[in-house]
Amino acid sequence: MLLEKPNVLNNEKFGKVKYLVKKYLTLDKIKKYIISLLRLVLVIGIAFLILNPVIVKLSNSIKSTTDFFDPTVWMIPKKPTLEFYNKVMDFIQYWSTLFGTLMFTTINGILQTVSCTLVAYGIARFKFKGRNLLFALIILTLAIPAQTVMLPLYLQFKSFSLVTLFSIVPPPNGVNLLNSYWPFFMLSVSAMGAKNGLLIYMLRQYFRNMPKELEEAAYMDGCSIFGTFRRIMLPGATHMLVTIFLFTFVWGWNDYLYTAFFAQSMDIMAARIYNIGYRINCVSGTSFDYLLEGIYNNCAMILHMIPLIILYIFAQKFFVQSIERSGIVG
Numbered sequence: 001m002l003l004e005k006p007n008v009l010n011n012e013k014f015g016k017v018k019y020l021v022k023k024y025l026t027l028d029k030i031k032k033y034i035i036s037l038l039r040l041v042l043v044i045g046i047a048f049l050i051l052n053p054v055i056v057k058l059s060n061s062i063k064s065t066t067d068f069f070d071p072t073v074w075m076i077p078k079k080p081t082l083e084f085y086n087k088v089m090d091f092i093q094y095w096s097t098l099f100g101t102l103m104f105t106t107i108n109g110i111l112q113t114v115s116c117t118l119v120a121y122g123i124a125r126f127k128f129k130g131r132n133l134l135f136a137l138i139i140l141t142l143a144i145p146a147q148t149v150m151l152p153l154y155l156q157f158k159s160f161s162l163v164t165l166f167s168i169v170p171p172p173n174g175v176n177l178l179n180s181y182w183p184f185f186m187l188s189v190s191a192m193g194a195k196n197g198l199l200i201y202m203l204r205q206y207f208r209n210m211p212k213e214l215e216e217a218a219y220m221d222g223c224s225i226f227g228t229f230r231r232i233m234l235p236g237a238t239h240m241l242v243t244i245f246l247f248t249f250v251w252g253w254n255d256y257l258y259t260a261f262f263a264q265s266m267d268i269m270a271a272r273i274y275n276i277g278y279r280i281n282c283v284s285g286t287s288f289d290y291l292l293e294g295i296y297n298n299c300a301m302i303l304h305m306i307p308l309i310i311l312y313i314f315a316q317k318f319f320v321q322s323i324e325r326s327g328i329v330g
Contacts (some may be wrong), residue, residue: 005110021327029048037247049280051190053197055075055303056075057301058302059075059076059077060230060294060295060298061084061085061295061298061299062080062081062082063077063079063080063081063295063303064077064078064079064080064081064083065291065292066078066079067079067129068291073087073275074092074130074218079303084292084296085299085302085303087280087296088273088276088280088296088299088300089303090132091211091280091283092269092272092273092276092281092300093250093267094303096267097267097268097269097272098269098307100267100268101253102268102307104181104184104268105252105253106249107185107250108181108184108185108188108193108248108252109245109248109249109252110245111185111188111189112188112191112193112196112199112244112248113199113241113244113245113248114195115188115189115190115191115196116191116199116200116203116244117203117234117237117241117244118191119138119191119200120199120200120202120203120204120206120207121203121207121229121233123204123207124203124204124205124206124207125136125207125208125215135204138197138200138201139201140195140197141196141197142195142198142201146194146258147257147258148256150196150258150261153183153187153261153262154178154261154262154273157176157177157182157183157262158174158176158177158178159173159174159175159176160174160175160176160177161173161174172196177262178262178263178265179262179263179265179266180262180263180266181263183258183262183263184252184258184262184263192255193248194251194252194255194258195247195251198247199248200245201246202240202243202244203237203240203244205236206237206240207233210233210236210237214232214233214236215228215233216233218231218232233272242315246311246315250308250311253269253270253304253307253308254270255270256270256271256274259271260274269304270304273300273301273303273304276296276297276300277292277293277294277295277296277297278293280292280293280296281293281296
């Protein structure tokens with residue numbers, strides 16, 4: 001009898017193992033496990049491709065010059081230093097430039113969001129002659145390179161005049177608006193800023209999918225057109241508006257093309273960090289030191305990305321919710 005108990009225990013354990021195998025290792029579940037594993041590997045690979053350049057730049061920016069010539073140093077420096085960050089921040093006057101750029105990009109983003117929202121709502125909810133043609137022209141602006149229109153815009157803002165605003169040749173005695181915020185603000189108010197066609201398309205699709213019964217009920221209650229837009233439509237599009245603002249903010253923050261044409265001498269972050277390694281080396285008398293030039297450029301890029309990373313941390317909730325709700329409006 002004493003010899004049979006271990007056999008009984010072994011049989012019970014074997015039965016439990018067999019039961020668990022049948023329960024959790026069926027053919028369908030094995031396929032799900034394999035697919036989940038492949039999906040995890042794919043996500044990790046894509047994340048590595050995206051984050052690897054940032055990690056390399058961050059590692060190189062805190063290395064000392066001796067670490068670069070040490071073959072045993074790969075990613076983690078032996079003698080980390082913030083000396084190059086201090087030089088870059090002093091050279092571009094980082095804090096004052098950061099505050100000015102934040103104010104400029106925020107105001108510019110708000111103006112673009114408001115103007116694009118009004119244009120998109122008008123195209124989506126009102127019927128008028130030429131509506132489809134107007135929307136087609138807006139989409140066409142996405143296919144036109146920005147470099148194509150930069151020279152006409154430059155000439156217009158260099159000699160700006162309301163009288164000849166729509167003329168081909170600018171007047172010789174107009175007002176020079178270059179190296180000021182006015183070119184950016186005028187383009188934003190008129191919904192003609194960078195990539196505004198995409199923003200209008202996104203908002204137009206969102207407003208178009210909202211139920212007409214909401215507007216009809218508001219009109220029955222005596223609400224005006226603008227009142228319906230402000231009280232009914234805008235509250236339902238809050239997350240989409242936040243997403244549009246984030247797009248305009250990031251594009252304005254990273255933009256150098258418009259900045260180089262209209263505000264090259266202004267304290268805007270994208271203009272101040274452009275080719276900063278070469279400029280610091282020229283001031284310090286080491287203009288041909290490509291190692292220092294690369295370190296300075298890495299430091300400047302990290303300093304440029306930090307505000308965007310902080311913004312994404314606080315605003316990613318609205319961004320995700322706008323994507324989730326964009327397809328289930330109404």
